[in-house]
Amino acid sequence: MSDWSQGYPTDSAYIDAIQTEITPWRWAQAMHFGGLSCPDPGKPFRFLELGCGSAMTLIGLAAAYPWAEFTGYDFMPEHIVMANRLIAEIGLTNIEVLEGSFAEMAANPPAEKYDFAAAHGVWTWVPPEVREEIVDVLGTWMAPGAVAYFGYNAAAGWCSLAPVRKIFRSAPMARSADERYGPARAAAQAWVDMMADGYPQMELLWNKLSEAPDHFLAHEIASPFGTGKWMEDLGRPLERAKMAFAGPAVLVEHMEALYLDAAEMDFLKKAVDGGWGETARDLLLRRTFRNDLFHRGAMKMSGPAMVDNMRGIEVVPWDPALEMGTHPSVGDQLKRGLPDDVLDGLKDLAGDGGRTFGDCMAALDVPAAQAFQVVMTAYVSGNLLDLRPEAQREAAQDGCDRFNAAMMRRLKSRKPMPGFMSPAWGGPIQFGMKAHRAVIAGEAEDSFGLADRMATLGIAV
Structure with a gap:
């Protein structure tokens, strides 16, 4: 060091x-x-x-x-x-x-x-x-x-992994650079196997981390100040x-x-x-x-002002099962959502050329406060996607096209390709499934409907 x-x-x-x-x-x-x-x-x-x-x-x-x-x-x-x-x-x-x-x-x-x-x-x-x-x-x-x-x-989720952190900071490194954490990995696996029944969260985390390369573990759990x-x-x-x-x-x-x-x-x-x-x-x-x-000193915003701000956002139908990172969330911990008929109705409405958040609220025959909660639930759960104003999308298109072209070159040369940038909603997307990257690289059929979704995001591949 x-x-x-x-x-x-x-x-x-x-x-x-x-x-x-x-x-x-x-x-x-x-x-x-x-x-x-x-x-x-x-x-x-x-x-x-x-x-x-x-x-x-x-x-x-x-x-x-x-x-x-x-x-x-x-x-x-x-x-x-x-x-x-x-x-x-x-x-x-x-x-x-x-x-x-x-x-x-x-x-x-x-x-x-x-x-x-x-x-x-x-x-x-x-x-x-x-x-x-x-x-x-x-x-x-x-x-x-x-x-x-x-x-x-x-801290809440990582406290159970404290023994594994200690193992990685105590076990000697292997002489081979390719397997420097080999002894620590083996010791950690033995500990987890022995104690997993009492520490299910530790087992869950370690099973995910154990698949990561050494250079990631060096930062994530072997660093002396990581916590x-x-x-x-x-x-x-x-x-x-x-x-x-x-x-x-x-x-x-x-x-x-x-x-x-x-x-x-x-x-x-x-x-x-x-x-x-x-x-x-x-x-x-x-x-x-x-x-x-x-x-750093943000002003308070009233409830009506917040609702008015949300009303103007354009939304289109989306699919949370795509796992493209457009809706970072607590994922499978969601315990409730909207009835299918309500959700389908909102997605049909938004799919008719794109509608505003306020349009979706107005289509519901319920009081305004309840309508806001319903549309907000569809939105944050990943069933509606928000789009930036058209002028912002157009201004961002060229730069995003060039960024995404560089990512495509990485993908086709078998280098790591972290994701693309969407001019439509102003943020990055990831491809958590290898099957997605295979479709984008032209190595598999598009059974996910990715082409249409990418077009919605403003991404041309």
Whole structure:
């Protein structure tokens, strides 16, 4: 481990990933639904990513928001080289990715502050002094009213894996670079096999992690500072940057009644009344990861203003079974939804050339508040897809086409292809199933209807 690493694994680059939760268009909706104002992602803004890695998500966002300016910082030179190579390949001019530590950033605040920031997979992997530096950056780089996103490991879901973390930090590494965690993997598997009956969550997590490559495990569980955190462990330090918790970045997580039963809802209500609602949510959902928004002085938004904002959003029918990341959610934990006839009626209506959220509300013969809840349920559960205004889609089309063409070249050359960018809804999509990627590469028949769905997303392959 080199001296400049500060305990972070620097002997290999992090995975080349694209994060579907990072999109200003959806952040604005989540902020509004939580009763708070947000910088308008349809107007010029400045976006900062802390610890951007190879900047795959940031580069995609720059393609999807050509009217905005994007800056990414990472302290690993290899990441900067990878990012700038892709930027040059696509030909983007509204983004820069720079090498620098958080301490260096804090000492050199910009002349013009930022409206959005993102830090995905950073906070719970770095030592305490680096977290303090992140707070310093946010306090000096973010504008009043700005919104910051943090994606981080949640303590509730990760606590059971503590023995496996300890094994990976204690077991000797193999001499072969290709199998450096071989002894740790074997020891962890033996421990899980022996204890699984008493720790089902540990078994579930390890079964998923055990399939990951060594360079991922080096960051995820072998790093000496990697851990899970409660929201308050992040929220309290951010107060020094004048930032406050706004709520989940994922819309469905604002609607607990969709995934909690009556007893769980009663437990949550008492926890909220007692001031520890976020802890209760983590415990009830056994969260392993949190996607949270924090704001720096956002104004309160009234309920009627929030509803009016949602009414104007254009929606079209969608299919949550596609698993393309357009609706990050609690997935199979959803316990209730809409009757099939109501859902089918809404999708038929929205399929008639696309309708607004308000049109769908008006088609329901129920009071306005109930109509809003019904359409919102169809939307957050993935059965309706929101589209940006046409002018924004058109402005983003060329940049997204060039980004997606670069991803196609990767796919056809058998390199990792994290995903595409959609000009239609202003965010990245992933392909969780190999069968999807096979269809896109022209190696399998399109039994999923992907071609039509991609056209809806504004993606031409």
